[in-house]
Amino acid sequence: MEQYALIMRHEDGLKVASPEQIQVWMEQTMNWIGNIAAQNKFVSGTGLLFADAKIVKTQGNKPVVINGPFGDIKETIGGLIIVKADSFEEAVEFAKSSPVLQGEGNSVEVRRISSKDGVH
């Protein structure tokens, strides 16, 4: 069994949701994670907060700090979870049921985590 990162991307992180909507999303996400955890396939989850986010960029060979998670594009990462899966296919199946996909244009990127065997 290997570990995979499911990275959730929002196409437009600037869209404002109502508190009601946020609560629905939260519940859906918790149930999604619960479904995975009930199969003993959940490893960890990390929510990424928008508040006070900064971007550090190179400009003219120097790091420049910009406010906000959004640079020139509005796309942003909402969070990531790490799961265990027997195959890439299984990890993709977990990704398919992510509630983040209810938003048009949003995506979940599935990446295998390099194991510490020195080969990958």
Next chain:
Amino acid sequence: MEQQELIPHLFRTEFSKIVTVLCKLIGFEHIDIAEDIASDTFLSAFENWTYKSIPGNPTAWLYTVAKNKAKNHLARNQLFTKKISAELKATTPIAEEFEMDMSEENIKDGQLRMLFAICHPSIPQEAQIGLALRILCGFGIDEIADAFLVNKETINKRLSRAKEKLRAEKVELGYPTGKEMLNRLQTVLTTLYLLFNEGYYSESNDAVVREELCSEAMRLMGLLLHNKETDLPMVNALYALMCFHSSRFAARKDSNGEIILYDEQDESLWNEALITEGAFHINKAAQGNQLSKYHLEAGIAYWHTIKADSKEKWENILQLYNHLLQVEYSPVAALNRTYALAKARGNTIAITEAEKLQLKTNHYYFTLLGELYKEKDSAKAKKQFEQAFSLAKTKADKQVIQKKIDSL
């Protein structure tokens, strides 16, 4: 007749006190001697009281006899005398000075130290539970063997090996401090949690022993709650969990000892006082920002003390299970979570998730699937229950499943 009942009762409560106080005096490494002296004391009581009469203050009698036996032992055993004289820095003959402080305060302090000494990570969990039952709860070897459904020989070996190990590790009767204390507290809580579960879910037919395991676990939790340093949110959470569970003791078995499932329990038999006590401790547990698995389990148990179904109830239970599974996976939690999912979101969604659980050797898994299919497709439900029946090991489980098949 009277004596015959009096002595086992006293043995239970006084054995632990005598052993603990003696150990505080002579050192944890001499625990076998302390046990021998305590056992000897009860033997004397049996011999004397049976043929004469019970003294007016049996407890005081026991303490005096225990003290004299300890003195004699010290006087007799040279090696021991040297050791003790060095420790007590006594110049006059040790046997004259030997006093046992049997005040409640000293006993409680000793028992708490003993609890921490026994729950040492160097010995296996089952040995920790066994030692706790023997030394802190005064259980006899056969009672412990009954509770674990193994023979006396196994228990004897397990306990002496564990004591050997604790001696080798030079474990002392003291509290660990700071971070070490928090680490050890985790082990203590796990041990008491398992001790309680042993009683609550035990397959042993002896209902009295089962309830005593639970009440002893709660009594030892009380030692932690009464000590400022260990009266922590996590400790309160576990205690609340125990209160909520034991509130249903009377309702979970019928007069034949058969298990009555939660849905069919007569809630008028639930113990309101314990539910209230649990609520008090779950509130205390909410202080601070620590959220242990005991908090989550206590939360789940709390919602179960409200019998009426509501969306709110099952949504809360579902979210608590979602969280619990992230902290610590267990097949039982996965199955219960799926049941909560069915209650909150309907059977269809729950069936989809249940089928992904991969618990095909677990009879509860098939019982759950049977329940979920019951309304939709009784033929399919029957198949699931039959599968569960063939996997179930105990008579009690098979009975419960057979009833479900019959009622389809």
